[in-house]
Amino acid sequence: MTDAPAALLPVALRAAEIASDLVRTRVPGLLTAKGDRDMASEVDYAVERAVREYLKEQTPDIAILGEEEGITGDTTGELLWAIDPVDGTANFVRGIPLCGISIGLLEKGRPVVGVIDLPFLGTRYHAAQHTGAYLGDRRIQASMTTNLKDAIVAIGDYAIGENAEAKNRQRIALTECLAANVQRVRMFGSVAIDLAWVAEGKLDASITLSNKPWDMAAGVIIAREAGAEVTDQDGTDHTFASAATVATNPALTDDIRSLIGTAHEAQRRG
Template structure:
């Protein structure tokens, strides 16, 4: 039913990937800061979002768009909302680190129906359509269905997290949570991109994930992919943006014992 939207999105992210790879590890990034010194944006972020916006409104002129760089635009009364993080992992990108991704989701009447997350440098593509499962393409051209880890305790688990941009001025910055949970897990990863972290949980490469003070564009596509892979999302805070735990149901409940 939603194949048209998925095919359109897949073609679109290929074009965005070309933009990002043309800038990556180059000297023309045009790095600027946004909310503070820790919150950076590059020419690639801005050009990627404009490419996406142009493609969407050329194909679907009555839709609306929420993007990290440009906010809301388009038909505010539309039932269709595209939620876009054009370059998730900008700090990695700006440092020349290869973990960054394009995150595109489509919502219909508030429900996410299509999610695509593509990490262009490592050529990993994650996709989901509502009710049809989640898939990962490892660069072979063949999509494989993915499922969350089946681990039932934290001790053998590897989980991921991240930290909010206001970590220097707000003591509610996740460092306390990290200290509490470290003794109870096999290890922690901090990969620098929420969308990719959640997709790794969807594919069973990570066993769980939590973070606070995210935005809808960080997680919208990846959350659908995770849920279609059999995972669950728990929103554990209401006063710090989008704050969520992801994993199988047991691991989510175990993580909740140590974070707040």
């Protein structure tokens, strides 16, 4: 990796600050339907526009991918910003404080810079490749849990939209396998929180059976820099093109992967 992407961490931090101020000071406003049981608030759009404007001003040559407005800019370059203005919108609009802002920078499809701001919890996580992961000024690391029965594991939301019923059979099978083997299963409704808390050691693993770059980019690099392993569900290295996002402390990687395989086989057998 060149030095340039890591040097853009201050830009990502300032973008997160702009976004956090908007989320904390505005009401959700009108909701726009985005398909089956999915929506965006006025704040989602306002935050994305503000962050896009700032990033375009600071890094005009880097394309931007956002959840609400897609991709803009020169997509032939090696760098790409990936932003989720409010990860956990369903929580946000109900006044549940478990939501976050995710701003990641990818180089050739792999995250190299990430900032996650949890505006209602007053915490901001950041990382750049090869420099460690931090909560504010404090360096953080993944948990040291070694026994699956002592592990707290977060899972991503159940699927909505097209083929939700089929997708959820696998998710429910996974939930059953986890419930029978780990200390606790949690669903917070924000993968940004899941990955940040794996990085901080609050969680021992998180499993999300999907991969949307605006959701994952920041959290993946933060978790990795904290010592967690982040892979696809089959154990291959997690990238922009992965089908799922599995983050674990290294001691539990094999056990978690085995549970995912067991759940997949149980779902396949029907």
